[in-house]
Structure formats: structure tokens, C-alpha cells
Amino acid sequence: MTAQLTEQDVDRFASDWRTWHREHEERLADPHGFLAVTGLHWLSEEPRRFPDAPGTWTTGPDGVAVVLAEGEELVVDGAAIHGEHRFGPIPERGGVLAVWGDAVIEVAKRGGNDIVRPRHPGHPLRTGFRGTPAYEPDARWAVPGRYIAFPEPRPTTVGAAVEGLQHVYDAPGRIEFELDGRRLSLTAFNGHAPGTLSVLFTDETSGVTTYAANRALQIDAPGPGGEVVVDFNRAANLPCAYTDFATCPLPPAENRLPVVVEAGEKIPHERG
Incomplete structure (x- = not known):
């Protein structure tokens, strides 16, 4: 295939690839992309707090819920929430993003399990990303x-x-x-x-x-x-x-x- 390409074709092919690779890396290194994830927390009916997210979290037949302590706040769909908030059942491979300061708290379902996955822009994995x-x-x-x-x-x-x-x-x-x-x-x-x-x-x-x-x-x-x-x-x-x-x-x-x-x-x- 290469022998059939002109030098201009080869240059264009390489240029298109470099654009694709750059854009792929930019998505990865987004302030709330996967390099910003600081934990993978599996939810159960037992209330749990996590060091990188506000609130006490549970899940059960009625879906995911969080209870925020006094002074804690999350923003979901543009609305500030305090106290108890029920996310409800989350579909497989679905998720909700709740904003906490400059962080985003991902609430999702993977492999039939409800999870909380905080994303902090200052995580060293992201800030130290070299491509x-x-x-x-x-x-x-x-x-x-x-x-x-x-x-x-x-x-x-x-x-x-x-x-x-x-x-x-x-x-x-x-x-x-x-x-x-x-x-x-x-x-x-x-x-x-x-x-x-x-x-x-x-x-x-x-x-x-x-x-x-x-x-x-x-x-x-x-x-x-x-x-x-x-x-x-x-x-x-x-x-x-x-x-x-x-x-x-x-x-x-x-x-x-x-x-x-x-x-x-x-x-x-x-x-x-």
C-alpha cells in the first residue's frame, strides 16, 4: 500500500495521525478525565465515607444515595444539593457527574456494581502526564x-x-x-x-x-x-x-x- 502513495499522501497520512493522537491525549488529560481519577469506591448498603469525596454513600434496591454533612455541598445538573440526595438506579455503563469545588464526583454502574469515582484536576497522575x-x-x-x-x-x-x-x-x-x-x-x-x-x-x-x-x-x-x-x-x-x-x-x-x-x-x- 505504501508504494502506491505519493510523498504528499504519506505526509498527509502522518499529519492526520498526529492530529488524532494529539486530540486523543487531550481528552485523556482533560481536567476531569481518567488521569484525574483518585479512587474507585465500590458502594454497598453499608454507609461509607471516602477521603476524596464529600458525604456518606450507600446503594441498595432504590439506587445510590448520599448524605452530606453540614457545610458539604454537591452540584448536580446545575442545582446545589445539601443533606440527603438520592441518585436513584443508574443503568449499566451509565453515570452522573456531581461537581464538588474544582472536582467532579462520578457516580456510575460498572459490571452491575454501583461505584463512586472522584476526579480531581490536581491529581499527580494528570499533572505529571508526559504523553x-x-x-x-x-x-x-x-x-x-x-x-x-x-x-x-x-x-x-x-x-x-x-x-x-x-x-x-x-x-x-x-x-x-x-x-x-x-x-x-x-x-x-x-x-x-x-x-x-x-x-x-x-x-x-x-x-x-x-x-x-x-x-x-x-x-x-x-x-x-x-x-x-x-x-x-x-x-x-x-x-x-x-x-x-x-x-x-x-x-x-x-x-x-x-x-x-x-x-x-x-x-x-x-x-x-
Whole structure:
């Protein structure tokens, strides 16, 4: 593929990649992004206070609740709350952000468990972020593929970065492609935007030069014949590559590629 590109094409390809990588890092290092998370607190019916969030927290059949002490305040949906506040049941992979000074308190459900995950802009992991090392972009790692939809979305259970936790996703189909002369496929999940796809995978670089647990690829919506481009240059680390306070999903077993993919993001400095 590279031989067919002009020098201008190669420069544009590299420039587009650098823009993508910069924007990806900016989202990660947002004042309330994952690098700002200071704790992962699992809720139960037993009231608990946490050092990095106000209030006493519980959960139960009626959902998450917090009781704020005198002088404590949270802002939820623009409204200041005091005393007791009930967030109610939170859907899986859903969440509410409550503002506390310059911090944000994330109240969410992951793997069927209600959690509180405070995000403080001054957390040293965020303030000391130096960027993420990555392979230089190379167009040979952007390979054509074909998306094949399953007759019905296939419920797929995967592990998580947190031991004992599981996630269940509906996989709408798989992506077939060829790499280094080998025919391969990846189970795909739905992407963030309608029609797009998301892929979790590992390969023979995982645990060597790239993060061991997973990397993620976002795939544009397939063409009318299922045509897609699998651009491994944009293989990105998930938050669990940086912090132990993330509950990221692991790839399905069939997405462990038996090839070396020297493209995309490498092991973060924070895990080096």
C-alpha cells in the first residue's frame, strides 16, 4: 500500500495521525478525565465515607444515595444539593457527574456494581502526564477489511481490568481482513457514534512494547458492501493502561491476534 502513495499522501497520512493522537491525549488529560481519577469506591448498603469525596454513600434496591454533612455541598445538573440526595438506579455503563469545588464526583454502574469515582484536576497522575509513546505512523498498517453482520446481535461476555468484574456487550458482527498474508477477523462492538464500530484486541506485541491487557480501535461506519479500513496506527490505550481505577473491558478471546502489530500506542510511561 505504501508504494502506491505519493510523498504528499504519506505526509498527509502522518499529519492526520498526529492530529488524532494529539486530540486523543487531550481528552485523556482533560481536567476531569481518567488521569484525574483518585479512587474507585465500590458502594454497598453499608454507609461509607471516602477521603476524596464529600458525604456518606450507600446503594441498595432504590439506587445510590448520599448524605452530606453540614457545610458539604454537591452540584448536580446545575442545582446545589445539601443533606440527603438520592441518585436513584443508574443503568449499566451509565453515570452522573456531581461537581464538588474544582472536582467532579462520578457516580456510575460498572459490571452491575454501583461505584463512586472522584476526579480531581490536581491529581499527580494528570499533572505529571508526559504523553503516550507510539509507533510512527505507517500506511501499511491501515488495511482494508469487510464487516459481516451477525444475523442477530451476539451477547458477548468479556472480563475487565478489575479482577472478578465482567462486562456484557452486544456484538453486531465481525470484521475480516488480511495482515502479513494471514486472513484474520475481529469481533466488533458498537462504536460511540451511530453506525460506527469499536474493536478490542491484543497481539504479539501485547505485554512487550504495547499494553498487555488491551488496545482499542474505532472503525468508521462500513460502506454499502461492508467495506471498512482497519487502521492499526490508531490502536489506542484504554484508561486502564494508565490507572488502576478504571474498569475497562478486556478483548473477547477470539480477538487475540497471532501476529505482531507494531503500530499504534505503546505502553504508557506510567506503566514503564
